[in-house]
Amino acid sequence: MYSSDSSSIPVSLGQFERAPPRLDADPQALEDWVGDLKVRGVLQAGPALLQVLEMLRRSELPLGRRLGILSLLKTPVLKVCAGLPKPRAGRGESGLTLEQRLGRLMFVNLDHALHLFDKHHPFPGERESQQRLWLIRNLFRFAGRQIRYVIQYRAALPPGSWRDLHELYLYLLNRRPLALWDLAAEQPVGDGFDYEAEYRQLLLLGLATRLKADIIEDQGFMDRLATWADQTRLDDPHTRLGWLGSYIVESSADEAPRWFSGSLDLPFRGWVLRLPQEYLEVLKTA
Template identity: 40%
Template sequence: MYHSACPDWHDPGSGASVYGADSLSSAAFAERIERFRSLDLSRALTGLILELEDLQRSTVSAETRYAMLRVLKRAVLHVAAALTTMRPVRCPTAGSPTPGPALSLEQRLYAVMASNCLHLLHELGRGHTGYADSLVQSRQWAVRNAFRFLGRQILCAIRASRLWPAGAWQSLHELFVYLVMRGSVRLHGDSLVLSDDAFDPESAYKQLLLIGLLAELVGPERLQSDTLTRLGVLAKDARLVESDGLVGEFGLILVEVSHDRPPRLRVGSLDDPFRGWVLRVPREFESLVTALEPTRRHRMAIAA
């Protein structure tokens, strides 16, 4: 329960960084983060953002970063749950997400959590020719939670009908490209090192691609929770294919990984190959678009 601030709360911005060395005991760190529960929601939210920003700038070892992020994640999820109960019901409005002055504090919290997970992932991969068995668990955790918190950023924008958060789509694309290039993901095949906890990075990526595409096509206000769940099912039948050989085809869905945006439907023909993939969606996705927005009659590239 988040309530009035306690006087002995450590303000992360008021003194020297606590992340300058690995000597901070895990028990002491966990106890300090636990104190956020005694704060009002606004101060807890701001304090966690500052903690995470401080950690990202730190030079602690990957093992210490992993341990601290696990503690911080629990606090972040507690704050997120409290925010959910306080979130106002969105009034439906037509059209694409509308501009906001900046990231909301909730989006900023998820953004810095995702950035820390990405930082950890790259640290764990630095200097290793392959994936050491001893690092598999922490790497899986970093990948799973990077997807999770990037997704939360995107879903926040949909709920509030705001513009896509700057950098979220670019980070998502770069994460997936990194996993493909490192051999952690084989498109339409078995995952090499991320399967023991039943988390599939390819399905997670494709679900977020479908969410972004559908929001662009029909407006974010039409994406209710049951629709998002359905897109998770449809993602398993969607396919990512190389653009080579597709020049001249119409109705392709382009996943341009060099751009900070969701997939886009190109109604006209594809003129040149590009850096990224073509997303072929199951026929049920096209039917869903038509049901939500009957005036749209564009043919899409259907998965084989």
């Protein structure tokens, strides 16, 4: 467990007596180093983990080693983030917090690992499918944490966060394991995780926050979010040409869904949201 008593612990990584080992060296050395962080305060463990994640981002490690490191770092990163001091909502503090930087680097490394994984395993078996699911689940987990964090604390989102989330969803759609002519085939067994539902839920949360910054504090709204996400549809813009007034998602834009009041005269790369009526009624009263 990471100590939460950080008053006497220096923030500087330079005062942590053990620098991280080489990532391409003995795996046990990195495990021991991460284990030593448990007795450190979060203000010292956080920068140390940040350095390792940056080393991983810049590395050219083989897939297996990369997956092992991400699996090793995930829980320590989450525990450190949970223990870090939170900003005061609405203070307009400049720059990203340590928690945001950790979350962003985890997402970037997981995303790189997913693309590398698909190159190595174009037709994954059961074991590989579970590994791939682990990557996807954690990508959405860290993306969701980032979005909820900026909503709760009125902070700035790390640049590229929304765009990378849109691109991730598009990438996953294009790499569905079953061909269109084989839709009757048995689906791979999962554990109930649905990345499409997760993505729609984040879209609805981002859109609602545009209209009401403190919507996340409305427990009734949050309790119904998953149901509304299941009822939401993402339509191809080609099917909505000529429509006047739409909620749209532009996959190349680094932003949440938005209202477009004009006529959709040209298709774009993204989706038109078809939202449940109850959700729309809540937006009108926000």
